[in-house]
Amino acid sequence: MSLQGWYPLVLARDIAPGTSAGTRVEGKEIVAWRDDKGAAHVWEDRCPHRGMKMSFGFVRGDHIACLYHGWQYDTAGQCRYIPAHPDLDVPKTIKVPTFGVAEAGGMVWGNFDAEGEDAAPHPDLPGDITPLRTVFADCPAALLVERVPFTPLDGIAPEVKATEGRIIEIRLGDVTLIAGIQPVAEREAALHIVAAGNPSNDQMKRLAFWAEQLRRDAEEAAANEKIGEIAA
Amino acid sequence: MSALTLYNYDLDENCYKVRLLLSCLGVEADQVAVDVMPGKENLSPAILAMSPFGALPVVRHDDLVLYEAEAILAWLAETRDPKGGFLPKDPDAFGRVMMWLAFSARELDAAVQARSTAMMDAPGDIDALRMAAREALRAMDDHMTRQHFDGFEYFAGAEPTIADIALFPSFALSRDYNVDHDAFPALRRWARAVRKIDGFITMPGIPEYH
Numbered sequence: 352m353s354l355q356g357w358y359p360l361v362l363a364r365d366i367a368p369g370t371s372a373g374t375r376v377e378g379k380e381i382v383a384w385r386d387d388k389g390a391a392h393v394w395e396d397r398c399p400h401r402g403m404k405m406s407f408g409f410v411r412g413d414h415i416a417c418l419y420h421g422w423q424y425d426t427a428g429q430c431r432y433i434p435a436h437p438d439l440d441v442p443k444t445i446k447v448p449t450f451g452v453a454e455a456g457g458m459v460w461g462n463f464d465a466e467g468e469d470a471a472p473h474p475d476l477p478g479d480i481t482p483l484r485t486v487f488a489d490c491p492a493a494l495l496v497e498r499v500p501f502t503p504l505d506g507i508a509p510e511v512k513a514t515e516g517r518i519i520e521i522r523l524g525d526v527t528l529i530a531g532i533q534p535v536a537e538r539e540a541a542l543h544i545v546a547a548g549n550p551s552n553d554q555m556k557r558l559a560f561w562a563e564q565l566r567r568d569a570e571e572a573a574a575n576e577k578i579g580e581i582a583a
Numbered sequence: 584m585s586a587l588t589l590y591n592y593d594l595d596e597n598c599y600k601v602r603l604l605l606s607c608l609g610v611e612a613d614q615v616a617v618d619v620m621p622g623k624e625n626l627s628p629a630i631l632a633m634s635p636f637g638a639l640p641v642v643r644h645d646d647l648v649l650y651e652a653e654a655i656l657a658w659l660a661e662t663r664d665p666k667g668g669f670l671p672k673d674p675d676a677f678g679r680v681m682m683w684l685a686f687s688a689r690e691l692d693a694a695v696q697a698r699s700t701a702m703m704d705a706p707g708d709i710d711a712l713r714m715a716a717r718e719a720l721r722a723m724d725d726h727m728t729r730q731h732f733d734g735f736e737y738f739a740g741a742e743p744t745i746a747d748i749a750l751f752p753s754f755a756l757s758r759d760y761n762v763d764h765d766a767f768p769a770l771r772r773w774a775r776a777v778r779k780i781d782g783f784i785t786m787p788g789i790p791e792y793h
Binding site for chain 2: 361362365367370372373374375406407409418484485487541552555556559560563
């Protein structure tokens with residue numbers, strides 16, 4: 352499947368400076384990492400040397416190093432240092448493919464269009480948010496979104512408003528949630544959820560329980576759908 | 584205090600739990616290497632006399648012989664942690680630590696089994712074990728997500744306890760049984776906090792970050 356536009360990949364909170372996270376978009380393996388100065392990077396999750404996932408490696412300063420043989424890459428994806436050949440001037444051809452990256456609404460976004468980061472503006476989302484959590488579920492992204500209104504909190508059904516792109520707005524009592532939709536694979540999805548404003552920690556914990564219940568509901572619905580398909 | 588003896592296999596995550604706590608407590612133990620794979624020395628009469636199914640680790644101290652990693656962790660904390668932080672006396676904190684120790688030995692045992700099936704050809708339904716292990720890791724990630732809203736970086740509260748020591752190996756080694764860290768952001772953050780405990784050591788399969 353060809354990827355178009357901006358995809359939410361991870362809550363900004365969940366990649367601290369000097370850390371990385373592996374993920375997938377429609378099955379394509381991606382690493383999101385943050386250098387020690389705080390800038391986020393979105394790359395193909397593969398060391399060109401032996402194909403090891405870069406997300407298994409570690410960040411040192413503004414380089415990310417492969418776990419396997421320690422090859423180090425700078426923020427442009429260019430290999431800069433090969434420990435087994437410390438004096439080597441590393442050829443320019445040893446490079447990890449990099450993608451467009453933006454931070455908005457408490458999420459890190461990636462853009463995989465061939466034209467790169469100029470292809471589309473990054474989503475215009477509020478900055479005054481509190482990160483809740485990402486829900487990872489074994490179901491298609493459309494089904495996960497479809498189940499949101501059917502997962503009540505304290506007996507009250509959420510109201511869902513589709514906004515634009517891969518974003519939904521969820522009214523849950525007196526709290527508004529904003530969720531970025533990530534199609535991880537055909538039957539795997541992630542919903543990166545933040546709350547507008549600054550709810551209390553107790554409210555955030557109640558919302559976290561709600562998000563756990565959403566995962567259970569969506570996976571149960573997906574399992575039932577699969578049984579239906581087999582029966583048909 | 585007379586010497587401790589730890590019957591140890593370096594590749595066994597349950598043995599690592601004990602080595603990790605010993606290191607964090609700064610306690611020395613004589614280690615007896617047991618060749619589990621391929622030697623099956625854990626099934627020798629000498630070990631079976633201490634641990635009836637040959638499960639490691641085993642700790643011996645004078646006449647006391649203990650097997651079951653979680654019990655050994657609790658006993659070490661009770662006898663060799665002068666500050667008492669690893670097994671708190673506060674009843675609620677104590678209850679939380681015991682709950683997660685039981686979780687480690689029960690729900691999370693699927694991860695131990697998944698790993699030995701994947702890596703050491705132990706019998707088992709690898710797909711079912713992997714799914715059960717993932718469910719356990721999800722419950723842990725859910726818990727730590729909520730802990731973080733309270734500003735707590737560890738399972739039972741603000742400070743590390745033997746619960747963290749018991750739960751850490753199966754998460755850190757999850758790639759051995761083909762469960763990635765991608766879907767557990769709160770556990771990634773917690774694992775970084777565990778790595779910061781004074782005396783932290785790794786085991787084969789858990790990289791040092793250098």
